[in-house]
Amino acid sequence: DIQMTQSPSTLSASVGDRVTITCRASQSFSSWLAWFQQKPGKAPKLLIYKASSLERGVPSRFSGSGSGTEFTLTISSLQPDDFATYYCQQYKSFPYSFGQGTKLEIK
């Protein structure tokens, strides 16, 4: 099974900051990684699929990169609406798995 480890668990940042969240996989694979944003009381929202493809309607300040065992989600300039919890998910092989989440807080 592929284990996904996200870091950091919590991130404090300010509006306008550039932030990066990392997801490390226990086995190497290319592309089959998604990133989600979740706000309290809401279903998660897909941001990035296939590691770097921006989902339709998602602002371009979000970007994804990586392959092998290290993947990153970058927000180029934080906006007030971006403070939420973020998850990565691998869909390379069953059982699919999520990272434990990164809570992005206002500094």
Add this chain to the structure above:
Amino acid sequence: QVQLMQSGAELKKPGASVRVSCKTSGYSFTTHGISWVRQAPGQGLEWVGLINVYSGNTNYAQRLQGRVTMTRDTSTSTVYMDLRSLRSDDTAIYYCARSDWLDFWGQGTLVTVSS
């Protein structure tokens, strides 16, 4: 527009079973699998399983193997998740989502297991 509409909240006793439904619309049902994800209170996301709605083939999380079954009804574009022998740690919001990469989500169904 793509929509996934889930059944309502459930309160079950330990040892009972629950069925959660996910009715889809706005796309061709058999072109995308349906995944299930759960989230215990205050916790992260946990992948539960996936059904290929074209073939009916399923894949489940190991820890739920033997207690979970996913089925589909192509005539109503609906997917079902059955979970048996419920325990208190099955208390969670259960989400259905389209495809392997979860591009569209249902609103979630709270399943509470309590005596």
